[in-house]
Amino acid sequence: MTHVSLALAVLASGAAASLLAAKRRRTGLRIGMAAAGMAGVLCVLGGWNVLRGGETTRLAAEWPLALGGARLAVDGLSAWFLLVIGAVGVGASVYSWDYFDDADGYGPNGAYAPLFCTLIAAMVLVVCAADAVLFLVGWELMSVSAFFLVGFHDQDGEARRGAWTYLVATHLGTALGVVPVFAVFVARTGGTSIDGFRGAVGASEVAWCVVLFTLGVVGFGTKAGFMPFHVWLPAAHPVAPSPVSALMSGAVIKTGIYGLLRLVSWLPDLPAGCAVGLMIVSLVTGVMGILYALGQRQVKRMLAYSSVENIGIIGLAISVALLGRSLNRPELVAVGLGGALLHVLNHGLFKGLLFLSAGAVLHDTGTGDMERLGGLARRTPWNALAFLVGAVAICGLPPLNGFVSEFAIYTGILQGVVRLPNSYAALPASCAAALALIGGLALVAFSKTFSVMFLGARRDPSLTVHDTPPFMLAGMLILAAACVTGALGSGALVAAVSAALTPFAMEASGKTDTIAVALEPIGRLLRPLGVLIVVTIGLLVVRRRMAPGAAVGGAGGTWGCGYAFPARTMQYTGSSYGWKVMRCFRFVLRPLRRAPSLSTCFPMPGRLSTVTRDFAHERVYSPMFTWLARLFERLLPLQHGRIQLYLVYIVATVLIVFLVEGWTAPFSARPRNGAAMPGAAPSTGDDSIERGARGGMDQDG
Amino acid sequence: MLRSVMDSILILAALLNLAMLATSRMAACIRTFAVQSLLLALLPVAVGFSHDAAPGVHVFAIAAGTMGLKVLLIPWILLRVLRSGEIHREVEPFIGFTASVLLGALIIVASFAFADGMPLPSRAPTDLLVPVAVATLFNGLLILVSRAKAITQVLGYLVVENGVFVFGLLLLDQTPALVELGILLDLFVGVFIMGIVVYHIRREFDHMDTHLLDALRES
Numbered sequence: 047m048t049h050v051s052l053a054l055a056v057l058a059s060g061a062a063a064s065l066l067a068a069k070r071r072r073t074g075l076r077i078g079m080a081a082a083g084m085a086g087v088l089c090v091l092g093g094w095n096v097l098r099g100g101e102t103t104r105l106a107a108e109w110p111l112a113l114g115g116a117r118l119a120v121d122g123l124s125a126w127f128l129l130v131i132g133a134v135g136v137g138a139s140v141y142s143w144d145y146f147d148d149a150d151g152y153g154p155n156g157a158y159a160p161l162f163c164t165l166i167a168a169m170v171l172v173v174c175a176a177d178a179v180l181f182l183v184g185w186e187l188m189s190v191s192a193f194f195l196v197g198f199h200d201q202d203g204e205a206r207r208g209a210w211t212y213l214v215a216t217h218l219g220t221a222l223g224v225v226p227v228f229a230v231f232v233a234r235t236g237g238t239s240i241d242g243f244r245g246a247v248g249a250s251e252v253a254w255c256v257v258l259f260t261l262g263v264v265g266f267g268t269k270a271g272f273m274p275f276h277v278w279l280p281a282a283h284p285v286a287p288s289p290v291s292a293l294m295s296g297a298v299i300k301t302g303i304y305g306l307l308r309l310v311s312w313l314p315d316l317p318a319g320c321a322v323g324l325m326i327v328s329l330v331t332g333v334m335g336i337l338y339a340l341g342q343r344q345v346k347r348m349l350a351y352s353s354v355e356n357i358g359i360i361g362l363a364i365s366v367a368l369l370g371r372s373l374n375r376p377e378l379v380a381v382g383l384g385g386a387l388l389h390v391l392n393h394g395l396f397k398g399l400l401f402l403s404a405g406a407v408l409h410d411t412g413t414g415d416m417e418r419l420g421g422l423a424r425r426t427p428w429n430a431l432a433f434l435v436g437a438v439a440i441c442g443l444p445p446l447n448g449f450v451s452e453f454a455i456y457t458g459i460l461q462g463v464v465r466l467p468n469s470y471a472a473l474p475a476s477c478a479a480a481l482a483l484i485g486g487l488a489l490v491a492f493s494k495t496f497s498v499m500f501l502g503a504r505r506d507p508s509l510t511v512h513d514t515p516p517f518m519l520a521g522m523l524i525l526a527a528a529c530v531t532g533a534l535g536s537g538a539l540v541a542a543v544s545a546a547l548t549p550f551a552m553e554a555s556g557k558t559d560t561i562a563v564a565l566e567p568i569g570r571l572l573r574p575l576g577v578l579i580v581v582t583i584g585l586l587v588v589r590r591r592m593a594p595g596a597a598v599g600g601a602g603g604t605w606g607c608g609y610a611f612p613a614r615t616m617q618y619t620g621s622s623y624g625w626k627v628m629r630c631f632r633f634v635l636r637p638l639r640r641a642p643s644l645s646t647c648f649p650m651p652g653r654l655s656t657v658t659r660d661f662a663h664e665r666v667y668s669p670m671f672t673w674l675a676r677l678f679e680r681l682l683p684l685q686h687g688r689i690q691l692y693l694v695y696i697v698a699t700v701l702i703v704f705l706v707e708g709w710t711a712p713f714s715a716r717p718r719n720g721a722a723m724p725g726a727a728p729s730t731g732d733d734s735i736e737r738g739a740r741g742g743m744d745q746d747g
Numbered sequence: 748m749l750r751s752v753m754d755s756i757l758i759l760a761a762l763l764n765l766a767m768l769a770t771s772r773m774a775a776c777i778r779t780f781a782v783q784s785l786l787l788a789l790l791p792v793a794v795g796f797s798h799d800a801a802p803g804v805h806v807f808a809i810a811a812g813t814m815g816l817k818v819l820l821i822p823w824i825l826l827r828v829l830r831s832g833e834i835h836r837e838v839e840p841f842i843g844f845t846a847s848v849l850l851g852a853l854i855i856v857a858s859f860a861f862a863d864g865m866p867l868p869s870r871a872p873t874d875l876l877v878p879v880a881v882a883t884l885f886n887g888l889l890i891l892v893s894r895a896k897a898i899t900q901v902l903g904y905l906v907v908e909n910g911v912f913v914f915g916l917l918l919l920d921q922t923p924a925l926v927e928l929g930i931l932l933d934l935f936v937g938v939f940i941m942g943i944v945v946y947h948i949r950r951e952f953d954h955m956d957t958h959l960l961d962a963l964r965e966s
Contacts, residue, residue: 689900690841690892697888704861 047103047120049092050128050174053085054167060085061163068156075146078159082139082166089132089170096125097542104176114179114238118171123311126387126546127173127304130394133528134296135166138289141402141521145289145409158198158287164191165293172301178228178238185224185301189216192298196286208278208285215268215278223265227258227309240312249314259320262309263327270302272361273331276354277663280338283350284414288405289521291346295353296398300390303360307383310368311549318470321368325473328365329480332358334661336487337631340494340624341658345404345414348495349397352440355484356393360386362477363455366462369473375465378458379550384543385454391539392447392532396439399525403433406514406522407499416620418506419499425511430500432522437492439529442485445575447532450539453568456481490627498620505614534576537569621656628658636661750873753793756786757879760913761855764886767906768847773898777825780902780909784817787909794916797872805927806919812931813912821905821938828898828942842893851886858882871917884910897945901938908934 060081067074096103102121109116120128142162168191171184193216197209232238234246247254268275279299283291310316335355342348363386370378406429407422408414423430435446442452459481462474504511532539628637635658642652763783770776791809795802840847858881871877887906890899915927 690895693888693892697885697892700888707865 047092047105047118049088049095050118050120050170051105053088053092053132054170056081056085056088057163057167057170061160061167064159064163065156071156074156075159076143078163079139079142082142082159082163083136085163085166085170086132086135086139089128089135091132092120093125093128093132094542096120097122097129097545102548109180114183115177116180117176117239118174118180119176119241120174122546122548123304123307124173126391126543127300128170130300130391131166131169131173131297133391133525134293134394134398137398137402137521137525137528138162138293138296139521140524141292141405141518142287142289143521144515144517145287145405157194161191161195161198162290162293165195165290165298169297169301173304176240178232178240178243181240182220182225182228185220185305188298188301189213189220192216192290192294195290196282196294198287198290199285202285205285208281208283212278212282215275219265219268219275223261223263223268224305225265227261227265230254230258231312240308243312245312245314247313252317255313255316256320258309258313259316260323262306263324266302266305266309267327268302270299270306270361271331271354271357272327273334273354273358274662274666276331276335276357277660277667279354280342280347280350280660283353283401284344284346288346288401288408291349291405292398292401295350295401296394299353299357300394303357303364303386303390306364307386308549310364315372315374316368318369318372321365321372322473324361324368325365325477328358328361329477330358331355331361332484333480333487334634336484336491337628337635338658338660340487340491341628341635341637341656343416343620345407345416345495345499346401348416348491349400349404352400352488352491353393353397355488356389356397356440359452359455359481359484360389360393362481363389363458366455366458366474366477369462369466369470373466373470375462378462378465380544380547381454381458381461383547383550384540385451385458387543387546388454388539389451392439392451392529395525395528395532396436396446396448399432399522399529400436400440402518402522402525403429403436406432406518409518410512410514411509413506413509416495416498418509420502420505420614420617421500422504422511423500426514428519429514429522432519432526433496433500435526435529437496441489441492443489445533445572445579447529447536450533450536450568450572452481452485453571454540487627490624494620494623498618498623502617503614505617505619507614530579533572536572540568625656628656749793749797753790753797753873754875756790756793757873757875757913760786760909761879761882764855764883764906765848765851767890767902768851768886769844771844773829773896774826776899776902777822777829780905781818781822783906783909784813787912788813788818790913790916791919794872794919798919809927812928816931816935817905817909820935824938824942825898825901828945839895839899840893841895847889847893850889854885854889855882858885867917869917869921876913876916880910880913880916882910883907883913886910897941901941901945904941905934905938 060078063081064074064078067077102119104120105118107116139162142158146158165188168184168188172181172188175181175184190213193209193213196212197205199205200209231240231243231246235242247258249255263272264275268278271279279295283295286294332355335351335353335358339348339351339355342351363382365382367379367382367386370376370382404414406426407419410426410429411419411422413419439446439448442448456478459474459478463471463478466474628635638657638659639655641654642649760783763779763786767776767779767783770779788810791806791813792802795806842850855878859878862877862881865877867877884907887903887908887910890903890906892903894900894903915930
């Protein structure tokens with residue numbers, strides 16, 4: 047707990063100091079980023095301590111508001127998310143140190159570092175809050191600071207639109223899902239401390255359980271990016287500064303998963319239908335996410351869709367756990383949630399890395415359009431390596447950490463197939479099939495992205511490529527090293543993840559070691575792989591030493607299609623590489639493809655274009671918001687700019703309230719009870735309420 | 748005896764509202780406000796004595812603060828703005844003077860009718876207190892909505908505050924003096940800033956009509 051409070055203090059002082067130094071932008075930025083990095087390290091250490099120690103630590107402080115309290119508590123689940131936030135935060139803050147030197151032509155205005163610190167602090171608050179009001183304060187702080195960071199390059203209309211989309215989406219989710227959930231719990235328990243929330247809804251109240259769970263999926267799912275609510279990710283992630291995208295995709299969307307898990311830990315065993323519902327949503331999210339990713343040209347937009355896909359994978363694991371819980375199979379709960387949490391951490395690491403690397407590409411070349419890039423591996427080899435590590439990890443290939451968590455999720459799903467009654471076994475079986483499909487599609491998508499950007503020859507010869515600045519590389523290498531460590535140290539992580547399941551311990555009591563047993567093969571698999579990595583690296587070093595600079599391949603280009611004298615235009619484009627797969631799924635993707643018809647022997651020059659549009663955005667949100675905008679335009683005459691009439695509005699409102707109160711008295715307690723009027727209460731404290739009550743009785747007498 | 752003093756102060760204050768609505772000269776308007784504030788500044792002392800024989804220091808503190816601020820300082824600032832701004836000294840109402848006074852009188856009658864039904868936290872020291880408070884509040888709002896110039900807006904806001912002040916007397920021995928003084932400080936800062944703003948509006952646009960601000964609306 048000392049770590050967490052220290053981290054919050056460091057973040058606050060870092061934000062303040064960087065504001066004070068805002069005149070000298072570079073200094074301000076570096077002070078703030080140093081603070082954010084330190085706080086990240088503290089979060090990781092604190093989280094790890096709790097996970098090893100396994101006990102909940104608490105902290106309470108004075109709280110100035112009438113509602114709620116400043117109570118923090120770090121249990122296993124919080125600690126696990128602290129780990130994610132800290133790790134991604136360290137990478138992103140080290141990276142930011144150099145990012146703004148001349149990135150995109152905008153220097154940092156003094157706001158970046160304070161907002162960055164605020165965002166990290168808000169996430170720490172969210173995962174550590176032991177009070178509903180404090181949680182909502184942190185949640186809102188997180189949304190708003192992320193909004194300003196996403197719209198940081200606000201000279202760009204696209205960035206403004208992305209930021210607004212994010213703000214609207216997250217607030218709709220908060221208002222329609224998160225706040226009602228907390229309101230129900232607060233009303234049930236009569237207090238805002240979340241310690242009492244568990245058991246506030248009894249197992250017999252099935253309808254309430256379903257309603258709360260649905261609200262949670264809508265509210266927290268909007269933050270996380272489940273499928274009908276995912277539209278803000280592809281809008282906001284590409285336009286944000288890259289370290290912010292890394293933080294958003296690596297950590298912010300995970301707080302949605304955190305909220306969902308927390309909610310599930312408060313609710314009693316849910317009916318199996320809830321688990322099935324979440325499973326279907328996750329399936330659609332995973333498959334459609336990666337399919338949309340395949341159709342993108344902008345690398346950061348593609349990564350955003352891939353985040354949607356990974357949230358789907360995490361959701362699959364959670365739904366298997368829920369299914370196990372409702373059918374009374376505690377070992378499934380442990381394995382499913384363990385897999386989900388492992389994937390939360392690992393996705394944070396490698397998606398953070400990928401976004402940082404994509405940002406480096408953007409920084410070095412000035413464009414994120416894959417079809418203009420190519421051959422960057424020669425010019426910026428370290429960045430290529432970083433992207434490669436991230437891509438291998440995200441595809442779930444051994445020997446990296448993505449493999450570990452996907453293996454864990456597969457284990458959970460397959461255990462479900464074995465252990466669930468026959469009527470339900472088909473569900474996890476179809477999950478396994480979907481996960482396999484997702485994995486294959488991810489491989490296509492990322493092999494496309496990596497090879498189009500880093501291999502072959504540059505497609506747009508007019509691009510100039512700069513070097514990647516050292517601190518940006520350092521930030522990426524931190525996350526890449528974390529990816530490797532996450533795989534090689536998976537034994538320790540698996541042990542730690544069972545400590546993270548403490549909030550669910552009541553149903554998985556005594557079974558928390560099931561996950562360690564279930565995931566034991568990973569250790570056996572990875573140990574020889576570790577040896578293999580060391581040997582490969584050793585061989586590479588030896589080769590460098592023995593024959594420096596000797597080329598391996600022949601004269602032809604790598605993607606030269608067998609031509610001895612290839613031109614750059616002969617290379618595969620990203621779209622053509624992905625088209626084979628896209629065509630198989632055109633019944634759901636509905637890509638727009640305009641191709642020239644080849645009718646004669648000597649066809650004229652033609653243009654071919656393919657565009658993939660997001661169904662939810664195109665068919666649901668876009669028409670809905672256009673309609674709403676038209677509706678609200680009718681209210682525009684009310685805003686005429688005359689102060690006196692505005693005051694009339696206020697006076698009219700006050701009058702109406704007075705009149706309603708005077709006639710029907712809905713806002714005051716019945717005088718018969720001698721209760722105090724609500725109006726007497728504020729700012730006077732308990733004493734005056736008592737006196738007021740006496741006065742009221744006097745009057746009656 | 749105390750009761751009749753309080754009642755006469757309250758009735759005078761209510762009548763001064765009407766006087767403010769009827770005055771066409773801005774300086775006179777401000778002076779009327781000062782007189783009203785002076786009368787109201789005496790009220791906390793009277794209410795304090797009606798509660799017990801030796802009231803605490805804080806009723807005197809409130810009376811002194813109100814007097815210093817609303818009777819001397821704020822009118823002085825407003826008159827200075829008036830002079831330095833070389834404003835046309837007419838009030839320029841949207842609603843004519845006669846109509847305003849009639850409306851104001853209607854408001855007073857309505858407040859008396861309305862005050863009976865109002866649930867109160869504690870017993871009022873005199874029956875007139877609540878109706879006059881409500882009447883002053885709504886008369887202030889009437890000034891706010893019916894007058895064009897920025898400086899009359901400030902004045903309307905101050906009259907509203909006077910109404911709230913009278914209302915606050917209900918809670919006199921429950922509200923900490925610190926809160927009351929804090930309100931006074933807020934008021935002072937508010938008027939101070941508005942004075943500066945009014946001055947700048949005049950300097951920029953050569954007039955102080957707020958209704959011309961509608962050029963700033965979003966179209």
